[in-house]
Amino acid sequence: QKEVEQDPGPLSVPEGAIVSLNCTYSNSAFQYFMWYRQYSRKGPELLMYTYSSGNKEDGRFTAQVDKSSKYISLFIRDSQPSDSATYLCAMSARGSNYKLTFGKGTLLTVNP
């Protein structure tokens, strides 16, 4: 079983839709959870960072962590064409925070 599972998509939605992106993980030592966005021909950029179960909201983005189920989600409300990118989940364990384990990424296209 891979440490982090993420459906690579592709996912195509109309503008204004609510998008749900998900990752599951098997390592119960993971304590820190991140979502990165990667545009074509660019490096990943950090979108959301959380270390506790529950929800964290930032504008149109909500990150959700359920440690009991080893499941994390990113919701995008009122999706825009500019949200079209690959979304990568990443996580790390306490004491080795810098060692990020990534999912494969989900390619999202938001159509005008």
Next chain:
Amino acid sequence: ETGVTQTPRHLVMGMTNKKSLKCEQHLGHNAMYWYKQSAKKPLELMFVYSLEERVENNSVPSRFSPECPNSSHLFLHLHTLQPEDSALYLCASSQGLGLKGDNEQFFGPGTRLTVL
């Protein structure tokens, strides 16, 4: 220049060539990273440097040789690579190693490497 820069952006090399990738961070960070991003595979951490000392070598073959002469610059020296080494090589930096919550990693645009 701002953020993290990488040169060259594209590189094509033969299996017998020697080449180097360069990364420079303009953020005043103390930690730098090399990652490999292959199609259909997750980002893989290769090397980590903190204050110019290597703290992580993630079982990377010796044909990849990193060098960190100072906290702003990171190199990846390549020699006798294989076609399966073709990938996007990403450099990143962070303020620290995250032990104090300072591990947000900022990525460069990457070098697209093709090995013939």
